[in-house]
Amino acid sequence: MSRAIHLTSTLTRTYPWLTAPLIISAPMRIMSGPALAVAVSRAGGLGFLGPNTTTQNIATDLAEVSSLLQSPHPPLPGSPTSHLPIGVGFQLWSDDLNTAITTIKQYRPCAVWLFAPANGQSDLDTWSARIRAAVPGTQIWVQIGTVSEATTLLSGREKPDAVVVQGAEAGGHGRANDGMGLMVLLPEIADVLAGSGIMVFGAGGIADGRGAAAALCLGAEGVVMGTRFLAAEEARISKGYQGEVVRVRDGAVMTTRTLLYNHLRGTFGWPQEYSPRTIVNRSWREFQAGRAFEELKRLHDEALKAGDEGWGAEGRLATYAGAAVGLIHEVKDAGTIVREVREQVWERLGGEKGRL
Amino acid sequence: MSRAIHLTSTLTRTYPWLTAPLIISAPMRIMSGPALAVAVSRAGGLGFLGPNTTTQNIATDLAEVSSLLQSPHPPLPGSPTSHLPIGVGFQLWSDDLNTAITTIKQYRPCAVWLFAPANGQSDLDTWSARIRAAVPGTQIWVQIGTVSEATTLLSGREKPDAVVVQGAEAGGHGRANDGMGLMVLLPEIADVLAGSGIMVFGAGGIADGRGAAAALCLGAEGVVMGTRFLAAEEARISKGYQGEVVRVRDGAVMTTRTLLYNHLRGTFGWPQEYSPRTIVNRSWREFQAGRAFEELKRLHDEALKAGDEGWGAEGRLATYAGAAVGLIHEVKDAGTIVREVREQVWERLGGEKGRL
Incomplete structure (x- = not known):
């Protein structure tokens, strides 16, 4: 079995319901709603709520997440009671920090994914410090798409728990002019962050087990899919x-x-x-x-x-x-997507006696 | 051990000196000279001569390859006597077909890598037919960088033996405006070519075992490195x-x-x-x-x-x-590069008892 497929002890401690390898659904604005996020976490992945039309609306989504998690479904195995087993994404340039803090305090998502600050590292530092002070244990994830952002993070006041490296293949908003394919971007950023204790996840261009296994080989500890989940039954999409x-x-x-x-x-x-x-x-x-x-x-x-x-x-x-x-041909339920991608990764990385 | 790491029977039959996984040095114009190509094949990979200032000069390079192969070094294990254990790249828009055919006939390289035709599939068909008629057994490789080129190849008169899928990360000449990162391009083209019997190799953005393992996971049967070999001692470079x-x-x-x-x-x-x-x-x-x-x-x-x-x-x-x-920090001899990348792939894909 390849090392790349393992969950690190940090991951298993922080997100105890995960099944290896870690499959994450991206916080796509509006389209990543409660049903999608919960379905992904229920399948042993980590689901994220996307930003919404207003920051206030995220509270509504989180209320629905709480309610879905109390539905007849069995609770997530090993799920902590202290935090919701889903994450929330914020667009820093447009979301309201105070509203976000109130919401995070009330619902305690296990992770917060910060993206697109208007004022770079300074905004990331402010948001991270406020979130950490408000809800200890909620992990800070920061999405980046350049080597220089990684370098800057290392000199920031607040070191994130995880970095999502987004390649130029990704859908929705990403780096406009200085992006690069994940094939090169992920290992170069992983080298920059080596020894920092920051987890590295890969995003952009991953839609099946081939891409997921590739991202793990490139150095990711988990893989993020966005577009693949637009074709999930649970996506909040026309x-x-x-x-x-x-x-x-x-x-x-x-x-x-x-x-x-x-x-x-x-x-x-x-x-x-x-x-x-x-x-x-x-x-x-x-x-x-x-x-x-x-x-x-x-x-x-x-x-x-x-x-x-x-x-x-x-x-x-x-x-x-x-x-x-071009790799997505069918709408499926999110749990099936997570399980199929995981299977495909195991086929590639799990070895002949892979399924232990 | 992952399936991705195996050599197919076609590969072992055609290039019997190879060690899995297949590492290929790209035919970089002038810079991929005889010393580099021979060193790569000697290390169990497959070395290519690049195009030269004139097509005639490739004959000079091939003469040097022959001489290097007869040097005190032991012959390649399992190397066929019928063909040279190195390949040759041609730039179709600038190279002369008749000179190329004469040269290929005389030196019998094991593979010919065709790239950049002025007239698309029609030129590829002409070159492929002439080469096959001149030297049976010399394999035809075609470099592409788009899904539509793959579709066109399937309807061409002469099906290539192998396709090199070049992602937008690649150095030197590639697709100007319609390229894409290998992360997405390789699996989408692999799907188009599935069942055709054409081998698929991955190129572009691969400089170490992480990228090589990733390309194998994405569906490549072999991986091509160019820039990494510019920093080989044997490269013909200032x-x-x-x-x-x-x-x-x-x-x-x-x-x-x-x-x-x-x-x-x-x-x-x-x-x-x-x-x-x-x-x-x-x-x-x-x-x-x-x-x-x-x-x-x-x-x-x-x-x-x-x-x-x-x-x-x-x-x-x-x-x-x-x-x-950005992933290349040191000049090394080409054999070391091939062996190290292979080791790194085995670490990722070979499993706990990987080195059989």
């Missing part, structure tokens, strides 16, 4: 959007990083270091061909009224997704 | 250039794809689908800042006269290299 995740092939050509869909949706204010990867459709093609933004905006807003029909090859709506979209 | 490969960190930021250095060197004519990844230095920074090309060209040509001093952070010369450059 059918039209989900249909695109299943339909699209050739992720290199059919996805791109662009701010166009943010702007069509009226989303402004992301720090300039970030841009989202999205499936391209008619809005993008016509924008490339020179059609005026105002016209595209009008057509986008009409498409929005059409609901699920607004997505598709001829659709106009935002369809944020990673380049691994 | 010391100034090699020093940069060892010095540079943060491959995401310190390398980029640009045609600037091709043009500074007076290289024109590459098909528009391709551009090279290079370490950035003063020429690029000043070009970004708006300095006129003619001036940069003059300064470049002066730097050329300075020899090794022309490279470095303040240098001006072309320094083609992959994004994995």
